[in-house]
Structures are given as structure tokens and as C-alpha cells.
Amino acid sequence: MGKLILKILIFLALLLFIIMATPVDERSKFTGLKEDCFYHAIWLHDRIYLNPKPIDIAFIGSSHTINGIDDGLIEHELDSLKLSVANLGYCRYGDNLYYILLKDLLRMKKPKMIFLEVREDEDRYSHPVFPYLADALDVWTAWPWFNRDILSDDAVSLRYRMQLAGRKLLPADTLYPERKEDHGFASSVDTVPEAVLKEIKIKRSKHIWSMSSAERDFYMAFPRAYIRKIGELCREHDVKLVFIYLPEYASGLWQPLESSTYSKYGKKLIPPKEIFESTSYWGDESHLNQAGAKALSAWIAANIKKNTPVVKTGVSQ
Numbered sequence: 001m002g003k004l005i006l007k008i009l010i011f012l013a014l015l016l017f018i019i020m021a022t023p024v025d026e027r028s029k030f031t032g033l034k035e036d037c038f039y040h041a042i043w044l045h046d047r048i049y050l051n052p053k054p055i056d057i058a059f060i061g062s063s064h065t066i067n068g069i070d071d072g073l074i075e076h077e078l079d080s081l082k083l084s085v086a087n088l089g090y091c092r093y094g095d096n097l098y099y100i101l102l103k104d105l106l107r108m109k110k111p112k113m114i115f116l117e118v119r120e121d122e123d124r125y126s127h128p129v130f131p132y133l134a135d136a137l138d139v140w141t142a143w144p145w146f147n148r149d150i151l152s153d154d155a156v157s158l159r160y161r162m163q164l165a166g167r168k169l170l171p172a173d174t175l176y177p178e179r180k181e182d183h184g185f186a187s188s189v190d191t192v193p194e195a196v197l198k199e200i201k202i203k204r205s206k207h208i209w210s211m212s213s214a215e216r217d218f219y220m221a222f223p224r225a226y227i228r229k230i231g232e233l234c235r236e237h238d239v240k241l242v243f244i245y246l247p248e249y250a251s252g253l254w255q256p257l258e259s260s261t262y263s264k265y266g267k268k269l270i271p272p273k274e275i276f277e278s279t280s281y282w283g284d285e286s287h288l289n290q291a292g293a294k295a296l297s298a299w300i301a302a303n304i305k306k307n308t309p310v311v312k313t314g315v316s317q
Helices: 002-021 026-031 038-049 061-066 071-077 097-106 137-139 150-165 194-205 213-219 221-236 259-263 273-277 289-307 308-313
Strands: 055-058 086-088 113-118 240-245 267-269
Touching: 026 038, 026 150, 038 097, 055 097, 061 213, 061 289, 071 086, 071 289, 097 221, 113 221, 137 150, 194 273, 213 221, 221 240, 259 267
Parallel strands: 055 086, 055 113, 113 240, 240 267
Antiparallel strands: none
8 A cells, every 4th residue: 555655656746747847838828817917917928028129128016117117208218328118017016026027038138227116115925926927947946935835836836837738739729919019007097086195194104114123034035035036137147236116105114124135236216205295196005197107207217317328338336
């Protein structure tokens, strides 16, 4: 009986290895997420892998980036510099996904500058989409310490790869038109009522951003590991890394709590607080609307112009 169980375990282990090691069509990983984040994953793939237009400056982050960074406007403002700009934001939080998107970008393009979104504090967990878009090796070798999602990510990755393998038998299910848009900015024209923002401001004024040094070292171990990976990857490819602060409305913090971490790997960019204080610039309590994005993006473009030599050479200050 013991030998039988051992043989079954060996068989399952080999089957698992074969499934995880079998190459998966890169685009199918993204098309499989057609129900997530307003079908944005397929645009990300096509902009990075299929669109021949270069990406000189990329913005990577969450829906804060999608809603707040007008890449088309920034590119227009930088027209004299002939720099192509792409907003590669994706819904929800997780530095491990940003690391994966950066790897994809560096594999296909030669960016000069990466803007990585940071908020009041780092999210301490794995991005929900990480096991879907990461290569098997990145899932298997995910940072293990203080990673509560490591087993669930392994299971999701295995299940998803089995689904993708099955889709090869149904080729019509994987045929999706190429997305040819150059820019990923998407934001609302609506403005949240001032009365709602007033309530949010009162509520958030009572929030205490406090954590002991020991607690912070414990809870931030996972995101810090991927921030380090991102920083090292940018350094290896001679890409300038900028951490851009995109807080929520009335957060009360004008500097991110992990500032010292960011300073190890790149420059911090803190937009004027007047942009985030304006009640006419918010589509909801967490996301800028189109007017807010226009103001923020114009400021970012001016900042990039001011540092034109840095952008052209990719040499750190």
C-alpha cells in the first residue's frame, strides 16, 4: 500500500511539473482575463508585445495610475522630445504583478524611464492577477517569507495553465482582435459631490497611520522584496526608476510611509498637494477624474521636460 501511494505521489508530481513547465501561449494568458479590469489585460499584452510603437516612458501601477495618468497628454506635451509614453496600469494592488509587467516590458521594449505608482503605504499581499500572468518559474520561486498567498497562487497558476491547455482544442475561443490603441489612460468625467468628499475627509482624519518599526519590518517584507527586484531590474537595464506618489483624497499623508525604501532604488516624485486637495478633481474618493488627471499629467510632463537630459540618457541623478 505504501509503495502504491508513493507511486501515485511521484506520478502527480511529474504531472504537475509537466503542466507547469509546458510553454503557454503568451497572449492567451491575457485574453483569459477578458472579464477582469474592463478587458484591460489584452490591451496591455498587445501594447507591449504587438504594437511596434516604442515605449520610452512607462507608468506602472493600479487603477490610480489608469485613472490619474493621461499618457496621451504627456506624450503630446513631450512631442519635441519624441518620447513615446504608455500607461500600463492595472486594477488592484500588488508589487509582484508590477514586477511581472516590468519584465515583459523590458523583454520587448527599451524604456528609458519607469514611473512606479506608490500610495500612502504598500499593500502587503500578492496581486490577484499575479498567478495568471506570471511565468511558472516566477510563481514557483515567488518570495516565500510573509507571503500569505503563496499556496493559493500556486494552485491558481496550475488550474489556469490547465484551462489554457484545454483551450488549444478550441482555437476559436482564443481568437481576439488585436488592440491597437497606443494609450491606456481611462478615467471618468464625473465629479464626486463635495458633500461626499467632506464626509470622507472627516472619516480619514481619524485614521492613524502608525506601526512600530518591528511591525513594519514584518508586514512590509513581502512588498519590499518585489520593490527591490524592480529596482535591481531597472538598474540592470540602465532604466531610470521614479516612484510617483498617488494618494487617495484627504489621506492626510503628503509623503509615502515607505519613502526610505523607495530612496534606495530610485527617485521619489511627490506631486503638488493642491492637485489632490481640489474637490473638482475626483471621480470618487480614490481616483482622479479626467480634470484631475489632466492637471496631474501636465505637471508630470513639465517635470520630465525639466529633467530632459536624464530622460534622454537614462543616467541616474
